[in-house]
Amino acid sequence: MLPKYSLIIPIYNESETIPELYRRVAAVMNRLDGAAELVLVDDGSRDRSLDLIRKLHQQDERICYLSFARNFGHQTAVTAGLNFVRGKVVVILDADLQDPPELIPDMIQQWRQGYQVVYAQRTQRRRESWFKRFMAYSFYRILRGLADVNIPTDTGDFCLMDRQVVDVLNAMPERNRYIRGLRAWVGFKQTAVKFERDPRFAGEVKYTFRKSLRLAINSIISFSRVPLQLATYLGLFAAGLALLMVLLVLYWRLSGPGSPLIGFTAIAVAVLFLGAVQLVCIGILGEYIGRIYEEVKGRPLYILREAAGFTQPTDCFPTHQKS
Ligand code: UDP
Ligand code: MG
Numbered sequence: 001m002l003p004k005y006s007l008i009i010p011i012y013n014e015s016e017t018i019p020e021l022y023r024r025v026a027a028v029m030n031r032l033d034g035a036a037e038l039v040l041v042d043d044g045s046r047d048r049s050l051d052l053i054r055k056l057h058q059q060d061e062r063i064c065y066l067s068f069a070r071n072f073g074h075q076t077a078v079t080a081g082l083n084f085v086r087g088k089v090v091v092i093l094d095a096d097l098q099d100p101p102e103l104i105p106d107m108i109q110q111w112r113q114g115y116q117v118v119y120a121q122r123t124q125r126r127r128e129s130w131f132k133r134f135m136a137y138s139f140y141r142i143l144r145g146l147a148d149v150n151i152p153t154d155t156g157d158f159c160l161m162d163r164q165v166v167d168v169l170n171a172m173p174e175r176n177r178y179i180r181g182l183r184a185w186v187g188f189k190q191t192a193v194k195f196e197r198d199p200r201f202a203g204e205v206k207y208t209f210r211k212s213l214r215l216a217i218n219s220i221i222s223f224s225r226v227p228l229q230l231a232t233y234l235g236l237f238a239a240g241l242a243l244l245m246v247l248l249v250l251y252w253r254l255s256g257p258g259s260p261l262i263g264f265t266a267i268a269v270a271v272l273f274l275g276a277v278q279l280v281c282i283g284i285l286g287e288y289i290g291r292i293y294e295e296v297k298g299r300p301l302y303i304l305r306e307a308a309g310f311t312q313p314t315d316c317f318p319t320h321q322k323s
Pocket of ligand 2: 094096
């Protein structure tokens with residue numbers, strides 16, 4: 001029998017939180033009104049996470065897991081989970097208990113009202129550094145300004161999705177998976193459930209500053225063409241400046257001797273300015289071309305080294321072993 005509810009949790013070196021995570025998630029699963037499965041996606045953890053996951057799978061038949069051959073990143077782990085889940089209702093949450101599983105029944109309540117996407121929206125981030133809060137705050141607002149889709153601010157991947165939405169997401173071939181963005185892009189009836197974000201239960205943050213920055217750049221490039229137009233605007237701006245200079249020099253020449261001459265500094269500034277503008281524009285082009293390259297290569301999104309608990313054949317990827 002297929003489960004009604006599926007929970008997806010990406011896991012990367014979370015051995016300290018897994019026991020507590022299981023305790024809280026299982027408590028919520030026991031109270032649901034239908035059968036539930038818990039899909040744990042091990043994103044190439046290097047600690048004891050996979051051992052703990054295997055043990056949980058033996059203890060509790062509702063638990064299935066996937067394990068990646070290496071670390072492919074959070075968004076890819078969630079994507080793999082989406083590919084494999086079987087429930088009618090799918091919930092994605094983080095492993096570190098920053099997304100309280102106790103909110104799931106409220107989300108299901110909204111789903112019953114007819115919403116196909118219910119995303120959790122943070123009202124507060126407790127005890128995260130002011131730098132992280134500031135970066136997150138400004139990023140979500142910049143993204144909203146630039147993107148073609150309206151991605152709700154202060155939402156993460158914590159959400160509930162109907163089977164119909166999951167099928168649409170799975171059918172999207174693109175490799176750059178910014179789940180929050182894709183989720184907003186597909187449309188359907190969406191609503192928010194507010195919650196206060198708790199601090200991480202244990203362990204280190206797995207998103208380093210570099211990974212977060214990459215995710216931010218990826219999300220902007222995947223959902224906006226505005227940066228590409230930047231070259232046009234900067235070019236027009238530089239042309240305007242040049243015209244102004246020409247007019248000024250002409251005016252000085254005509255108004256007699258003793259007029260100020262353009263010296264070395266002015267030339268150096270102009271050359272450096274133009275050089276900088278050109279390099280930035282090439283960089284932006286490079287970001288887009290790099291993504292085209294990624295798409296064209298068409299490598300699999302992830303490689304599985306192990307999977308267990310799935311009844312249906314899971315042989316969509318050649319290197320995957322069934323167990
Ligand atoms: N994660 C992952 N792969 C990674 C980095 C993180 O699967 O390369 C998982 C991690 O185990 C956690 C979730 O993604 O379940 C969010 O990570 P984290 O809590 O470190 O990030 P933040 O709270 O800053 O979003
Ligand atoms: Mg976290």
